Amino acid sequence: MDMNEIKEIFFQECEEQLAELETGLLAINDGDSDPETVNAVFRAVHSIKGGAGAFALDDLVAFAHVFETTLDCVRSGQLEPSADVVKVMLKSADVLADLTYAARDGGSVDKERSDALLVDLEALARGEKPGGAPIAAAQPAPDAPDFEPVPFSFDDFDDVEPALAAERFTVTFRPRAELYAKGNEAALLLRDLAKLGEATIRCNTQELPDFDALDPEGAYLAWDIVLLTEKSEDDIRAIFEFAEWDCTFEVTSGAAETEAVPVAECEPAEAGPMTPVPFDMTAFDAIIESAPPAEAAVPAQDAFVERRQADRRAADASPTIRVDLDRVDRLINLVGELVINQAMLAQSVNESTSSDRSAINLGLEELQQLTREIQDSVMAIRAQPVKPVFQRMSRIVREIADMTSKSVRLVTEGENTEVDKTVIDKLAEPLTHMIRNAVDHGLETPEKRLAAGKPEEGTLRLAAKHRSGRIVIEIADDGAGINRQRVRQKAIDNGLISPDASLSDEEVDNLIFHPGFSTADKISDISGRGVGMDVVKRSIQQLGGRITISSTPGQGSIFTMSLPLTLAVLDGMVVTVAGQTLVVPLTAIVETLQPEASRIHRFGAGQRLISIRDMFCPLIDVGRVLSFRRDQADPAASVALLVETEGGGQRALMVDAIQGQRQVVIKSLEANYDHVPGIAAATILGDGRVALILDVDAVVAGTRGDAAKPELSLAAVG
């Protein structure tokens, strides 16, 4: 494994840590006061800092360090995580993410922004310190006017730490048997600890059983250390980093010392439940044995113990491994083969005349069940929660809210809903755009909201859930809703509809999905980037999804997306065209109907229209478009599939017969051949034959030459 690979892993982990960080901060923002949440946030920043240090990513380390310091104040209870504080921290998390990505991909970050945040963070860390907490009082800021020079050791001078004054820490270290079993040596750890400063180490033998009861491989000794050091608590923890899972380990900062108090002055304290016992110190050559510690027993830092336990719980709950995506895909392909093979086997058994078919059939049924289970489990490997995408959205909301000076609260629901990774990857873009739109156009300004009797803060709800084998994502805002009058006017101005067209509310709402439609009076910096809702709709349709809108004036709009759980399979309608079997994606089909001869109208040369509820819809003979046959089929003897097209219009595709609906595995045609116009991909049916999957948009576009005119009429309304 070379350095780049290690770096790659570091950045992967960074992404996880950043997600963790944001989750934690958002939870705190929502009033979560669990110390574990604060710890998780702190840990995330700390890990990033640690890793970045190893790769000499100085900018990242510098920022993470200041961030960490401020977070530590929250962790130790010196800084109340109020809304303002969390806001600064969320922004800092954004900058930290930017810095991480800049370090990974090159490029630069907004230096002004990060510097401003650094100042804020430092102010937060300082501002709250003088109050209450004992640690702060004795730790004057470097530029405090009443700073008095203090004597301190210059030995470690090149290792500049923010804390200038020596501080007293009480460390309790109680190894468990596992520590020794893993080849760690308590003496070495204690020796390292002693190197940090002036240490007083006492061995606590209270737990030591009688010799008869002694397990030679057990761990009975504990140590209480009082350490006078200029290093921070983190440095102390760093020593025990690799041992912390296998010991009980507590660090408490005692009263800090502005001057090196002669240790002898400390009175021998009540030793609490422990009895200090002299210990053979020869092993600890660097340790200065002096007076007993001021406080031998310090109450455990609850949060820290909890953190340990939570970590252990998490580790037990879901051990994970990283797997190359290619391997998973290969497995998925193979399982796809298995499914086809099993279907073929079943078919040939059914066609055979063997006498003991029932026994074979029984076995086949079991095989079928197993295959289906394997397929589901394999698909589940690729399935991931939508959480990371949703988290990215919270950042986008923050940024746009800032830009538009609106106050927005993002509520997410069902972020653990799982969907295939490819779907997740392609979801981010349309979702980003819709969120931008919702904040920019959907929500009103605070003044307007107050005037309308709504809370000043707008709410954006982002929800995901599973519904009948698909994932449904809703984006709801509590804004003004769609201004239908304006949408209508705009559509008339743009020549999309005629001025006297009578449209239902729903039809008007759907106009915003029409290509080249933008309701904002001025093209704003935020959503007017040349892409409209039509692009969103297209990208969702490409994923095999649909999008709908429902809007209530004054109460807001809800965009609902429905997407397949995976892109490896597709729900299709299996049809026959000129003796060939074709698959039509079910998402494209609005309805199927049996055309009556009376409803078919000739239109010009060769073109035929079908009237559906008084709307005229061009008929497309799929067999002819794909040049499977020369002559037009008799519409009355065919089945019409009403499909929705790119432009939002509808077309009726004529096929000979419908065989049924089924889920098919998508196979590339381009892998060994070329792109075929009108064909999206191929699949393999139960009989082992290849069937082609129709590209509905391309088929429609192929006929557009002679059917362009009706498209611009009313039929354009989706």
Place this chain on the structure above:
Amino acid sequence: MNQLAKNQADGIRELIAFRIGDQEFCVDIMSVREIRGWTPATALPHSPGFVLGVINLRGAVLPIIDLSSRLGMKAADPTARHVIIVAQVHQKVVGLLVDAVSDILSVTSENIQPTPEVSSELDKSFARGVLAIEGRMICLIELEALFRASESEAA
């Protein structure tokens, strides 16, 4: 030293010979993946006449090319006795429909005579020489040239 390396060292090429109508052709064995029987293919719309369609080769979609038609001879009428040579050309895998596989030949470059001067399309585009084996004439075809040509025509 294995057979392949030995052959290469000796300058020996192995060729698969097959029959189309009453003519014999051969291709380099290194590009042949497998040989299998004919199964009905699914027709592809808008494809040139020599593309018979696609079949399922253990889950991959394999285009089938009527080599007879591709070489400018009369189009084949595939039956169960026809054979598909599955060959890798560039990065793609294609199936070539031929009447039958007849032989595996080990030849050196001295055995391959330059293509005689005839003014047919076949000569110019695909033939890379002829071999005289036991009184038969076998024409060596270069699949790369064949596929490039078919690709541009299909497009």
